[in-house]
Amino acid sequence: MATTFEVNFDGLVGPTHNYAGLAAGNEASRRNQRTISHPREAALQGLAKMKALSDLGLKQAVLPPLERPAMHVLRRLGFDAPDEANVLRQAQRDAPEVLSACLSASNMWVANAATICPSADAADGRVHFTPANLIGNFHRSIEAPDTAHVLRRIFADESRFAHHEPLPAVGGFGDEGAANHTRFCAAHSGRGLHFFVYGQTGLREGQARPSRHPARQTKEACEAIARLHRIPAAQVVFAQQTPEAIDAGVFHNDVIATGNERLHFYHEQAFVDCERTIATLGEQFREMAGGELVSAVVTRDELSLDEAVACYLFNSQLITLPTGAMALIAPSEGEELPASRRVIERMIADPANPLAEVRYLDLRQSMRNGGGPACLRLRVVLAEAEITAVPPGVFINERSYALLTAWVSRHYRESLDPDEIASPGLLLEVRTALDELTQILGLGSIYHFQQT
Numbered sequence: 543m544a545t546t547f548e549v550n551f552d553g554l555v556g557p558t559h560n561y562a563g564l565a566a567g568n569e570a571s572r573r574n575q576r577t578i579s580h581p582r583e584a585a586l587q588g589l590a591k592m593k594a595l596s597d598l599g600l601k602q603a604v605l606p607p608l609e610r611p612a613m614h615v616l617r618r619l620g621f622d623a624p625d626e627a628n629v630l631r632q633a634q635r636d637a638p639e640v641l642s643a644c645l646s647a648s649n650m651w652v653a654n655a656a657t658i659c660p661s662a663d664a665a666d667g668r669v670h671f672t673p674a675n676l677i678g679n680f681h682r683s684i685e686a687p688d689t690a691h692v693l694r695r696i697f698a699d700e701s702r703f704a705h706h707e708p709l710p711a712v713g714g715f716g717d718e719g720a721a722n723h724t725r726f727c728a729a730h731s732g733r734g735l736h737f738f739v740y741g742q743t744g745l746r747e748g749q750a751r752p753s754r755h756p757a758r759q760t761k762e763a764c765e766a767i768a769r770l771h772r773i774p775a776a777q778v779v780f781a782q783q784t785p786e787a788i789d790a791g792v793f794h795n796d797v798i799a800t801g802n803e804r805l806h807f808y809h810e811q812a813f814v815d816c817e818r819t820i821a822t823l824g825e826q827f828r829e830m831a832g833g834e835l836v837s838a839v840v841t842r843d844e845l846s847l848d849e850a851v852a853c854y855l856f857n858s859q860l861i862t863l864p865t866g867a868m869a870l871i872a873p874s875e876g877e878e879l880p881a882s883r884r885v886i887e888r889m890i891a892d893p894a895n896p897l898a899e900v901r902y903l904d905l906r907q908s909m910r911n912g913g914g915p916a917c918l919r920l921r922v923v924l925a926e927a928e929i930t931a932v933p934p935g936v937f938i939n940e941r942s943y944a945l946l947t948a949w950v951s952r953h954y955r956e957s958l959d960p961d962e963i964a965s966p967g968l969l970l971e972v973r974t975a976l977d978e979l980t981q982i983l984g985l986g987s988i989y990h991f992q993q994t
Contacts, residue, residue, distance in 0.1 A: 544925045546731035549601040551920045553652035555585040556607030562642045582954035584907030599864040602938040609989040612644040627966035634964045643681035651917040654719040659771035660923035668704040670771040674719030675708040678758035699931040714744030717763040721794035724801040728831040738764035739795035754789040782814040790847035802860035807838045853879040857914030867898035877902040935984030
């Protein structure tokens, strides 16, 4: 069997990183609305995370930020001044909320970029990609076409990679990407069990729904992606998030549960009919992989929903080290909260749990907008031959890390005030930076301004 790796593609934080508080249901985003951001620090923190995982021996790559301000979206919405400086002024005067959305750097959280199915699980033997439509929030919904373009550029070999269009942009098919999808397996090279989690049904009645915050992922979207990716029915499980978790600020499943290979780490209030869901996962995993799925549950007495949202324990990354042991890549907030720290220590001490160690990372700039370690990465399981079909410039190593950190230090602002984000000067700075970035990554012209 060919050697296979789980490659983490992390989103590179964009130069317009700011705190606009645009995401309904994201408590951290709303809490820090209109505070001063630090784009340079945010990007360097993200790159340090990538380098740390690369140093651990993992395959680590980067996804470039999308173009912001999204001038093509502003023009599509009728801001038609002949020069771009006046487009920005017009939008700031007449529709500041639209301008704010078109400046958002939220595409850094690439766990929402797409849902991926490895070639080992797809009937046609190709890696499948479906970009998320992200219709739950306007500022994220405009990402889908450009995300699809970037993914097609990076994974261009049609004999190895299959690209699907985003699902229809209507409420019944709301799709938030891999943040609501987990693949369990005995090893990445073998068959996987695909666990899709949704907040509500979009086209059917009868299921409980949250009352305070929107449920962004629909069951219909999950079912459609499983069909598109040609995953056998025996390798798919669907489950519903609890409305109380969503109302507490759990806007994606990866804020309340995570998994890696044969380990499932979750909160007891994560799923509707949790016992049956866990039993179904265990049964199907046993039939598929011939082994046991380790279910590591955290009770509400150990960690409340509010604490889970505050520290983002479940938005940590579970990874398999080259030694075969597992590690948890957790935000530093998880170390600072005693209840979270105790949960991690209990898991590591449990001989039945494959988790062997924890590494805490400082990602405070991302965390202040509601994005932890898992939000920043898109998992793509690739065989060696598939890796060779990916542009080498996107992989993190000593050379690329040095180039990217120097690039950030040259082009990113140390701080960004909310009142500065509409300045024409920032637009020029961003374009200069992104033009150079495409050369570093070897991706060619992927941005709108490069093709005008």
